[in-house]
Amino acid sequence: MSRITFPFGPQHPVLPEGIQLSLTCEDEKVVEVRPVIGYMHRGIEKAAERNPYPNNVFLCERICGICSFIHALSYCQLVEELMKVEVPPRARYLRVVWSELSRMHSHLLWLGLLADSFGFESLFMQCWRARETVLDILEMTTGQRVIQSSCIVGGVRRDINADQARQVREMLNKVKTEIDAVLPVFQKDYTIKARTVGKGVLPKGQAWTLGAVGPMLRASGWAWDCRSLGYAAYGELGFEPVVENGGDSYARTMVRARELVQSYELVLRALDSMPEGELAVKVKGAPPAGEAIMRTEQPRGELFEYARGNGTQQLERLKIRTPTFANLPALLAMLPGCEIADVPVIVLSIDPCIACTER
């Protein structure tokens, strides 16, 4: 059998980010995949040991611009845990609001990119059009579209007042209408099903042992979501993970589609039950010597952070394990045996965030 070997990335129209998959194919079937990473590696963990700890919020936000808010949230909660700071309740609710809005924009972005990966340009446009309204909400409430910088150690920087809350509800309803127009396409369109059903299957057992997290794991039948841990205000909002059983790209699409609706409901619920009060507490001093870990649920899965303080303004160690890093082994297990045409779909089905992975 003749072999075709070629690089897929780092610069490739399908991949928005720099990662190279060196593919070896027989006929059009992929038989070997070798990942080459490091195109996005910056060295944030080291830089975070140099900066004073409050500045790291802005650095951590920029680990990844798509899930930027949850990176900031996670870091803030980590330092709060390390320093034993209690966050005011309103801040916790606001954090949930922005987290879920981020998740909505991330999932809509992903749905669009998935559509693009199988050449469905108009669907891509439609998803991104819906997403713009979410970004408007974020810009209105936090001041910026994608990198919100509204979370700080000890609380949040911005409030959502009653007037804004009303506007947010209105705009969310608009988003919901647009989502409702788009989701049936993903769910029912024959050609989309032809491209996603049975593509990149990850059986339940394998999903767990290969370390998959987030929608990947949930699409393989595991009700495993870090939001169940009840950080921020999730414990009070009543949260149930979304689970699908197919384990293929279609199931992952469905998990994200249903999470989109779930996030919409969570935002509304959080806005309804938001207590009045302070936005932030004043944090004094430096992180004491000791360790803390923090796990939050990003749109892509579990974000695991570890910090070690030493009594100075700098952290001694900050370790960030991002969801795509955990999902990579699963991706490499799914690719061999697929067609070249399926590679973009399968790669996108893990919702890769290479900037996260390589930090």
Next chain:
Amino acid sequence: MAGDTLIAILILLPMATAAAGLAVKDQLRRPLIIIPSAVLIAASLMLLFQVLEHGPLTFTPAPAWGSVILVLELALLAYFVYLGVVRRHVLVLGLGGLQFALFCLFKFAWLPSGFKAQPALHVDLLAVVLGLVISVVGALIVIYGLNYMDNHERHLKLSATRQHIFFFFLVGFLGAMNGVVFANSLLWLFFFWEITTLCCYHLIRHDLTAEAEQSALRALWMNLFGGVALLTGMTLTYQVSGTLSLLDLTGFGPVGPVLLLPLALFCVAGFTKAAQVPFQSWLLGAMVAPTPVSALLHSATMVKAGVYLVLRLAPAYEGTYLSALLAVFGAFVFMVASLLAISQRISKRVLAYSTIASLGLVVCLAGINTGLAIAAAVALIIFHAVTKGLLFLVVGIMEQGIHSRDIEDMEGLITRLPVISGLAILGMIVMLFVPFGVLFTKWASIQAAATPFSDLYPLAVVFLALGSAAGMVFWVRWIGRLISNVSAADAPPAEPRPEPWRSVSYLVVFSLLAGAVALSALAAPLVSSLINPTVAAMGYSPALDTAGWHLATPYGFFSPWVLFIIIALALLLPVLLVRIRPEEVQPVYLCGENQPATGPTFRSIADQATPAQTGGIYWTRTFGEQSLNTWVNGAGIVLLAALIVGVIV
């Protein structure tokens, strides 16, 4: 020279040469073969003019020849049985024994002694066209074989040459082939037919490897099966009509229904010889033989004997159920062989499948059985023999240059062996694209198939359309593999000069290419002077109008030479006018990870340089023999059964 002398030369000279070749020293082989080859070509041309001028020739040799042939024939049949015994091959033994027994019964029990099918030989235009193909293309291939076999034996490092045996069968075969096409008496036909089977067997097993032995035995039993069918048909013909003369069968238009069964059996015999589905496997196995064998027996001549028989009998079954089913069967073979060829990466197997497909097309055209169809069939036999012979010979030279038959090893051969690759590409273009002869026949055959010759024509035309598209795939891919620009640094070293570049082999290849191109451009005169008279001689009204050297049917219009000029300009002008300066040459796109070196190399895991490989795609899972063969053979058997059963019913 008298016609009967020419016939005798064409049949006996090769045989005599073959016999002499066994005796002479190796140094003398060249002149011994080249001179008679030239004589053969000249004789066949003279015969052509003779027949064109004076009409068909008939000739019955002295009765003594009949006895000679009988003795030889019995010996031959006994030899097949012997082969079955020593090779311990049940099928060969069974079929050989059956054939022997049937022949003895027929000859000695059923046929009245002294029965003569008169005339023994009959040379009409169809026969002479075939004779021309055999003698000209055959002689050229034999000449080519001289150099090829020298190289071949050098490569195999044989201690003693076996070329005398090789050329004995190869040259002798030419005489037998001429015998087949000139024979009118079915007895004579059967005799020559069996000789071709014998030559085929020995030439396939020439290299004496285990694979060659096995393939040769497969070819043998399948051809013996054909022999049995031929013999049975012959017996039945005699029982039904009391004649053994082809002229009697075809001379008076469509035959009565009782004769259809023997005709169907003759067709089955033709199918085995022409390696039609489900008998295709012997031809594919035969590709282990040295390339001149493949070129001569397995594409240009012997397999043509099969379709020749079908075509020769066409007037006899015109308008019958048999005819309609033949059309469908041929079109089906054309389609499946083309589809199977898509998955092949061994060059000679691609050529073999393509040959089967072309022969299927001839069968289909014979089945369509209209003037246009028969004209297309005759034209296809001519064009196919020249072009496919050319391609086989080119592949032979390539194979000796790179020591591989794998198309994947031919990647970028245009940079390593430019002359021979260029010839190959031209040959394939002649095979595939529009102003050339093969495409002209395809044009005519789609037209012929689209005219409602029977109720089954939609099936035939659909098969033809699918098959011709499939043909595109494997030829285009093959050309694509050849022209991929491998830089000299990446390429595995080829033998710098596999063949001295002005050698006889190249001369043969060049003359075949020139012949193919000239015949294509001059298709109209060819049609008007040779093909139309042939068709008319077979009793059909010629359907091709050649006014102004254009080709026109009642339904369509095609001007080979005008298109030839335009397309040649469209392809040649850019070659001359497009220039790129060295500084404009850029490396290929490799996602930005090009290694700054020659050839497509990218940096991959751990910054290591990794060569980008560009393999061919063969869609093996879809078109592979493993996934298709069961269906194909099943359908072929069903169609053949329908043929026989339908005829009986």
Next chain:
Amino acid sequence: MTYFMNEIAVDKGALGLTVQQLLDENCRLATTVCLDQGDYFEVLYYFHRDLDLVTLRVKVGKDEELPSISGLHLPAALIENEMKEFFGINITDIAIDFQGRMLLTEASLQKPMLKNNANRMEG
């Protein structure tokens, strides 16, 4: 946070055995954290046990070898490569070894996460 954290201090010789026990209990590796403690490395293995965590704490001398657990648990290969690259910790027999070129290139600062390794200020 409502989850349990068990911490087990493990000798590096017994690491493989402990990991195998955890895997048998249907745990999986969440991540590892490596700490440069001056004259030795402290490696923390975090395992998911459903939503809970189990921590293994291993001390490795700077010039000692640490056996890879990727043979037992393939997804550990990436993070082990990363540790090897960032700290120069000598992890042996990694299932997929990037030879220290996974995230860093030849031109990069080598072993960047070591405490005494000066950060390059550029840009």
Next chain:
Amino acid sequence: MGLVAKARVKSPWIVHYCCSSCNGCDIEILACLTPLYDVERFGVLNIGNPKHADLLVVTGPVNKRNVRVLENIYNQMPAPKLVMAVGACACTGGVFHNCYNILGGIDKVIPVNVYVPGCAARPEAIIDGVVLALDKLSKIK
């Protein structure tokens, strides 16, 4: 040739390369292509292949590994070509200025014609950048 010069301004095809960006600017560039901003109004196509592109849009700072990729993509683009650095990181290194694997802004590697500030650069700023790039294109003879 007037026609070509005029056409050049009307049809800038972009190839986008994400150096070590955080994706913030990348998704804003994609957002520019989507209905609400629709840079195809200016003839912009995200063509994805440097050999076809006129405008290289780079986000993020250059790191030690992708420096060669960036150079390669730039070299594969046929002249006339422009480079647009989008976002603080692509311009100067931004918040990653003190990361060890970062070389800095992309102008350390290839010449940059248009700098678009912002973190992440807003779509409006990117459109302004494209317009500025078109202005520069019109000056190329």
Next chain:
Amino acid sequence: MSGFDWSVGLAALVLAPFVGGLLRGIDRKLTARMQGRIGPPIWQQFYDFFKLIGKARAATTKGSLVWIWGYLLLTMLTVFMLFAQQDLLIIFFILAFAGACLAFGAFSVRSPYSQIGAHREIMQMLSYEPILLLAVVAIFLQTGTFKVSGIFEYGQPLLFTLPLAFVAVLIALTIKLRKSPFDISASEHAHQELVRGVYTEYSGRFLALIELTHWYELVLILAFVALFWAQPLWVGVLLALAVYFLELIVDNVEARLQWNWMLSISWAAGVGLILLNIIMIEMFFGNVLRL
């Protein structure tokens, strides 16, 4: 071939790029509108074309450039022949040669992307060739000739008796125009796993040549569609435009499929429909050659 045929053919050669370019521009505009965008001006294709002409020359091999010229010139030949009312079979054979030239051009560069693209290109040819040939056969069964002139002499719209063949031609059209769901060898849209498939290695003026060829191809294919309503011709032109609009809609409501889907759809549905249509002709409408 009369002088009139010559002049119509030559006029078509001159006008086709304008029509084709404009249609492509309208295509992009309408596509943008279907996606809720404003989209480029309808002259955009011409801007692109002239811009590409003005780019610096760069190439990977000479061979690929030569084949691209062949692609253009042979496609022009088909346009000329169609408008000069020649034999449809020959026209589609030449079109196949032109398509093969595009594949050869991509094959002659040793680049994985363009070579996989070329393989898919020939797979596309395997998919649409039979449909086009059989559609010509179906037309022949109605008009009794393979010549375009015969369709005009036939006098009544072919669409009435060849509805299924027409639908099958639409499938071939989608493949030939590289629209979703069959834009597998090279997409009009940039985001494709093969980068730009067969076009990957061309830049500057050679890409412009490909663009020009596409305009000719578009005109050829739409003219073929118009033949289904050749009398009066303006209805045929409207029909072709309607079909083009339909293609745009299809392009925007489908995901890209894989080659095996394309092959099975075009062979099962496309060829099947034409076969059905031929049987319909035999049973209900009457075959002109048997009358």
Next chain:
Amino acid sequence: MPWMMPNILKNLFSSPATRKYPFETRQYWAGARGQLQIDLARCVFCGLCQRICPAQAITQYGNKKDPDVTIDYNPFACIYCARCAEKCPSGAIYIHESHAVPADRKITYGRNDISLSKGELS
């Protein structure tokens, strides 16, 4: 069933959603972090902004007491987090809602390029 059909038909027959920037500029949201302005007249040169800036976009040249003390601000390095504006003790740093504009070179405001004392940003 082509499920996308209603969407595209609706789009086709309604006016496009495109914001016609740069021909029409949309109202910015109140509180958007668009660009930074430093009013040197109010600045007390305490150096806090330089210290807390995560991107080191602000550089102070000279000591508070020096007569030629000045601040250099690089909008192309700025990440617009507005931390400086929040922390500035003298309220000399403002955040504007309009977005920062692109340029063909990296203009900095202050010492090297455009003078900050004009207090104007285009």
